[in-house]
Amino acid sequence: MASEMAKTVDANWWRGAVIYQIYPRSFQDTTGDGLGDIRGITERLPHVASLGVDAIWLSPFFTSPMADMGYDVSDYCNVDPMFGTLADFDEMMEEAHRLGLKVIIDQVISHTSDRHPWFIESRSSRTNPKADWYVWADPKPDGTAPTNWLSIFGGPGWEWDGVRKQYYMHNFLISQPDLNFHNPEVQDAMLDTVRFWLDRGVDGFRLDTVNYYFHDKQLRNNPPMVYDTEGAGMETDTNPYSMQNHLYDKTQPENIEFLKRLRSLLDSYEARATVGEVGDGPRSLNTLALYTTGNDKLHMCYTFDFLGPAFDASYIRNVMTTVADTVSNGWVCWAFSNHDVIRHVTRFIEAPEEQDRVAKLSITLLSALRGSICLYQGEELGLTEAELEFEDLRDPYGIRFWPAFKGRDGCRTPMVWEAQAPHAGFTTGSKTWLPVPANHASRAVDAQEAMPDSVLDHYRATLAFRKAHAALIDGxxxxxxxxxxxxxxxxxxxxxxxxxxxxxxxxxxxxxxxxxxxxxxxxxxxxxxxxxxxxxxxxxxxxxxxxxx
Missing domain, CATH: 2.60.40.1180 (Golgi alpha-mannosidase II)
Known part of the structure; x- marks a missing residue:
């Protein structure tokens, strides 16, 4: 009977799917330590299922020093104790599947933590078995870095190591060294970590920074980004990363063959899927097309095109028509919010009284577009970006660029469940890892459950409308x-x-x-x-x- 049921699994379930992103440390705490955990996710899955979504996407929960909130992995095949255990994960996945929810997990394989055993061994000498597992290079004759590449988190993209007397590359934090995907052993090792979770039954993977896996082997310098005479297109933040045209530190042609290897692995299992994050500036949509066209690489990708401030007809139409012109048989996943950007209600409203209206119109629009969609926890409540003080920040990116940029903590504050409970029902402890804003608590799940015209009610009705019309799924x-x-x-x-x-x-x-x-x-x-x-x-x-x- 089980084998007969397995045959009915839709291999294309991801096509037009609605995916709900859970940020584990901010979803639900069951231990009272002020940090969300996997058992908390299990406890709150009925709420997620009630929205009418098809899958959940879990941000990283792997063993990590948490320098970048789990995106610095030190063990790809285990759960960090702050989140629970592998047994907790298995129970959560079983409950998700019982509720009809697929489970997608984050795979952060472009880099590791500097505390990963691989890196500890790699930096110990130039002759150890893992010496070539990371991107190492000699300094220039004057002692400066091998190239002009920059880190997204500020400063050079290279860090000197006194043991090896070489620089290692890091696209993000200094404590996040980049893996050397030109080494076949690295590719094999990363595919083994993917296989570990496939064997455990996960349904798919969200691939962090999927175009960052390979670097230019010739270590050529990036040229400056060329803007028009009025500076159109230049980012308004203070990060000089946007001043380079990133031709050589990411999006290399060798990535295509690795993505084919990854797809081949997933295709050896039933009904699994990938969604890649593509951050490639003005080339993002072309990269998306390259990575999803052909049915032999990624199932779908998303870009940052809808994660900015633009919310007007001409911009959205331009993005959608560009996708139609460049992506033949590939597939796109759209989102207005996630764990890295200011919540979209804050980005889109022009006055506070528009909050509910914009929240409702946004999900209606997202549900009508061609593609799959990702929702971010709390957007079904119409939450705005939290205003935090500098002393409350935990995000290294926000701390680095304060006060010009306040970082990502404002969208990562705890989920609000009970309007009148301490900390809005997120924890029974005395403190939360980030503050719970009072204006969030008033919009908690239980408060909106009692309101027939709430944003929460609108999300459920809109997703039900989408599911009832095949034209909106993949028409x-x-x-x-x-x-x-x-x-x-x-x-x-x-x-x-x-x-x-x-x-x-x-x-x-x-x-x-x-x-x-x-x-x-x-x-x-x-x-x-x-x-x-x-x-x-x-x-x-x-x-x-x-x-x-």
Missing amino acids: DMTFLDTNQDLLAFVREKRGEKLLFVFNLTRQPQDFTLPTRLGDVLPVDLPGFTSRIEAGVAKLDALDVFCARL
Whole structure:
């Protein structure tokens, strides 16, 4: 019977899936130490399942010194004691599967912690068995670093090691040395860590910095980034990383063959999937196309295109049409928020009273786009970015660039479950690892459960609407001509046609329905009423019109 059931598993479950990201240290604490844990995730999985999502994605929970909150791994095949045990993980996964949720875990394989046994051995000499497992290079004759490469976390991308009398490369923290993927033994070792979790039953992997695996073997310097005469495109933060054109420290052609090896491994198991994070500046969408086209590399990728401040029709249409033009049979995963960026409600609102409206419109738009989607814990409550004091920060990136940039802790504060409970029900302890803002607690899950028109209620209804229409899962998407203040498109599959018109402005807008569309039957979306007057769709500010064609 079990084998017969296994045969019915949809190998393409990830295509059009809704994935809910859980940041383990901020989801639910069951021990009272103020830090979330795996048993807390298990306890709160019914809430996640109630949203109507298809999968969860867990940010890193592996053994780690936690210099970068777990993205500095010292043991890829174990659970850090602060989160629990492997047995806790197995119980969590069993409960997720019982609730119909797939389990995706983060794989951070471009670099390790400097406390990983591999690096400890590698730095001990130039002749040990793992001497070539990391990116080591001699200094220039004047003692300076081998190249001009920079770290995303500030400063040079190289650190001197007095034992080997060489520099090692690090794209992130000094304590996160980059692995040398040009060494086949490194590739084999990393694939073994993936196999460990596949054998344990995980359904997929979110691949951190998936275009950072390889570096240029010739160690060529990056050229400066060229902007137009007015500086258009230059980032407004104070990180000089954006001043380089990163031609040689990432996104190397050798990555393609490794991704094929990874895909071959996953294809040897049933119904597994990958979603890659691509951070490649203006080339991101082209890199995404390269990594997902052909059905022999990654299943899908996401970029940072929708993780910035832009929330207007012309920008979204430009991104979507660029994807359509560059990605043939590949697949995209869209998100407005995650653990690395300011929460999207804060980025998108122009006034506090817009909070709920923008939260609802955002998920309606995300659910209507072609692709899979990722939701970040707390966005179903319409949470805004938390305002934190410098002394509260834990994020090394935020501490490094304060006060010009406040870092990522504002989106990582604890999940709020009970409005009247201490620490909003996140912990029974006396303190949380990051503060719980009062304006978050008032929007807790239990408070919104009692409100029929809440953001939480809207998320559930909207995801149910999406799931009920095959055209929204993986149907075709065709844009219609409009003025640049409106975003209009048709989603279509097997004869079902749905028209969407989004008004992302703060002014009412009219959309004259093209006669070639034929009969237009308005469809009321959750939270939004679709109105037609004399062949014209009437939209309020921050509104959406939907119709069946």
